[in-house]
Amino acid sequence: MEPFGARLARAMDERGPLCVGVDPHSSLLKAWGLPDDADGVASFCQTVVDALADRVAVFKPQSAFFERFGARGAQILESTIRQLREAGALVLLDAKRGDIGSTVAAYADAYLNPSRPMYVDAITASPFLGLGSLAPMFDMAAEHGGGVFVLALTSNPEGPAVQHARGIDGRTVAQTIIDEISQLNKGVEPIGSLGLVVGATIGEAGHDLSQVNGPFLVPGLGAQGGTADDLRRIFAGNLGAVLPSSSREVLGAGPDVQSLRDAASRTLDACRDALGRPGRS
Numbered sequence: 001m002e003p004f005g006a007r008l009a010r011a012m013d014e015r016g017p018l019c020v021g022v023d024p025h026s027s028l029l030k031a032w033g034l035p036d037d038a039d040g041v042a043s044f045c046q047t048v049v050d051a052l053a054d055r056v057a058v059f060k061p062q063s064a065f066f067e068r069f070g071a072r073g074a075q076i077l078e079s080t081i082r083q084l085r086e087a088g089a090l091v092l093l094d095a096k097r098g099d100i101g102s103t104v105a106a107y108a109d110a111y112l113n114p115s116r117p118m119y120v121d122a123i124t125a126s127p128f129l130g131l132g133s134l135a136p137m138f139d140m141a142a143e144h145g146g147g148v149f150v151l152a153l154t155s156n157p158e159g160p161a162v163q164h165a166r167g168i169d170g171r172t173v174a175q176t177i178i179d180e181i182s183q184l185n186k187g188v189e190p191i192g193s194l195g196l197v198v199g200a201t202i203g204e205a206g207h208d209l210s211q212v213n214g215p216f217l218v219p220g221l222g223a224q225g226g227t228a229d230d231l232r233r234i235f236a237g238n239l240g241a242v243l244p245s246s247s248r249e250v251l252g253a254g255p256d257v258q259s260l261r262d263a264a265s266r267t268l269d270a271c272r273d274a275l276g277r278p279g280r281s
């Protein structure tokens, strides 16, 4: 399969630079008039698919909200992933997997092997057992055209205590991860398939993102306080590689299909403006 980086670049050209999170929070289920159970999650996801699957570039189901309902949740996640992909969207599963290498190999097989039921285009991964432990994911992604987004500077306020800590060479933990991913993406065109998660809420983090040559997944917009202006400021010089992600801000407009479409369009327009990527006329 064509590498994920190339597929993502095309999807963002064709549908615009936006990832919509599929996060069936219990509060959203309630607001949508749905029960806080597996049937509610199934109905929620079907509405997201019906409203947005044919127009948004990337969807990011949050695994936690499906895991709450055990086997039924897994079934709903599987079916949602399939429907989103059939509608031409890319699916990035937010599961933040990470472990010792031999276990990471099983996660890679579960999510990045096209013959598995939970196959997705890309996953999020945690590097905090050492970036090298994620090598089986990177290998599987390279073999099957998948993507891996590695946590670097997360959007939550607790992140900096770990990510800004400095090692013996003086670099922060985050900068070490950024530099290692930059090495792995070096020379790949149009863009590498190994991405980084960098929140829109990180403020002035003082990290060098200039050599990454891979996509940035940017959560934290809207509900967590990040703005389109933050995108412009944090990613100056790398705007073409930015994939902003929004969950509650878009989903809060549901369950009306047209309202969901309008909310996604508004968010996309703000991202296009901030990133200097006008839409096709």
Ligand SMILES: O=c1ccn([C@@H]2O[C@H](COP(=O)(O)O)[C@@H](O)[C@H]2O)c(=O)[nH]1
Binding pocket: 021, 023, 062, 094, 153, 154, 155, 156, 197, 198, 199, 219, 220, 221, 222, 223, 224, 245, 246, 247, 248, 249
């Ligand atoms: O640093 C991170 C990494 C992942 N997330 C996830 O993104 C969404 C954000 O949801 P919003 O409703 O748009 O705030 C959620 O699934 C998080 O688990 C993140 O927020 N920050």
